[in-house]
Amino acid sequence: MSELEKPRIGISSCLLGERVRFDGGHKQHSYIDRTLGQFFDFTPFCPEVEIGLGIPRQPIRLIVTDVEDQWRCVGTKDPTLDVTEKLQSTAEKQGQWIQALSGYIVKKDSPSCGMERVKVYNDKMPGKQGIGLYTQRIMKNFPLLPVEEEGRMGDPGLRENFIQRVYLYHEWRGMCEAGIKAADLINFHSRYKFTVLSHSQPIYRELGKLVAGVSKDTVDEVSSKYIEMLMPAMKKVATRANHVNVLQHIQGYLKNQLDKGDKQELVELIGLYHRGEVPLIVPVTLLNHLFRKHPHDYIEQSTYMQPYPAEMRLLNTI
Known part of the structure; x- marks a missing residue:
């Protein structure tokens, strides 16, 4: 695929x-x-x-x-x-x-x-x-x-949730069709871990433990358990509080790069989102801008910042 x-x-x-x-x-x-x-x-x-x-x-x-x-x-x-x-x-x-x-x-x-x-x-x-x-x-x-x-x-939340699940499952199917390896599963989890965290903190922790033990000999069994835990968790619409938690996690990757003004602006925008005064796209856009100035390999490959084509504008309504 x-x-x-x-x-x-x-x-x-x-x-x-x-x-x-x-x-x-x-x-x-x-x-x-x-x-x-x-x-x-x-x-x-x-x-x-x-x-x-x-x-x-x-x-x-x-x-x-x-x-x-x-x-x-x-x-x-x-x-x-x-x-x-x-x-x-x-x-x-x-x-x-x-x-x-x-x-x-x-x-x-x-x-x-x-x-x-x-x-x-x-x-x-x-x-x-x-x-x-x-x-x-x-x-x-x-x-x-x-x-x-x-x-x-x-419903904006349900619409975004469905489309996010589609793109995640689409990538998973492609990976399985190619023949999933332990490294593939580890990379997939690394890319999606912030997305999972926005939906369920307990499942985020359980999946992390599961992937940590994967090997060449266990990849088939572990990957089956992984997706069987992941997809039901993803059906739960991500909460504003969980999104704030993820945004703050991502913010931490910039703690040594930002000046006082940029830090303050980011904190204020995350607070505005937390209070429902701006949509999620606002802090996400600023984070993307800041990471273009201060690239980070781990954040660059994370799907949380862009889980589907930006042209769909789904983050503008949640």
Whole structure:
């Protein structure tokens, strides 16, 4: 996998403007299509069309069954139309191309594609505790794959979190395809350790201990444990307090290079960010400027300062 290769992202077809919905319409999402489309290669897929439901078609919905935490997916007008097994089966059949993905964006509220809070109907009031049956199976089969709903992409923190996970997982997949070595794992952790610290201090410490013991003979086992710990930790949106902690850590690498004025300006900007008065991009931009004047090899290779293309401007909103 080339470093220049764009991350490949699975996506519900309707979000790219394909007219595959039950009413013959679409749900094109302009930010995903026009903005993220510049940085990602999308693979659209509609499980409802794949299993043979027509366009237009009778809507489907999740209903309660007698088995706890399990649902059936049936027609809203004709409940004898039961596509439960078909949706689960088609998810199993897509494994080969999904395995090559670095992320997946699904349609919210969909009984096939929704990631969370999908309506489940019973004899009384419907409850929002369901997961689309196709997406549920995909997340079970590929638990490390970053998955997000388009409805949650409007939240700056969730949007940044998903995209950050995509780029991290994309790099990890490329490293594994090339054949991961102990030195590769150590270098990867070194580059991402500040990013991990911004999400979880306990996992940051545990991963450090794990990598410290890696060797040629244990790299396969250690790398598997590493990514299985890392990806769930990265799902937690980084807090402002954790970002401040990381910024202060990075600031320490400049303690012998800065004059009093630069130090004061940096401290003040980190404080403004801590109080929510400026976005994260402000102290990060100053740090990048200062490290251009005072280069440091370790900071230069850290992903925290630029975890994805700067043109995405994600740090401007968090």
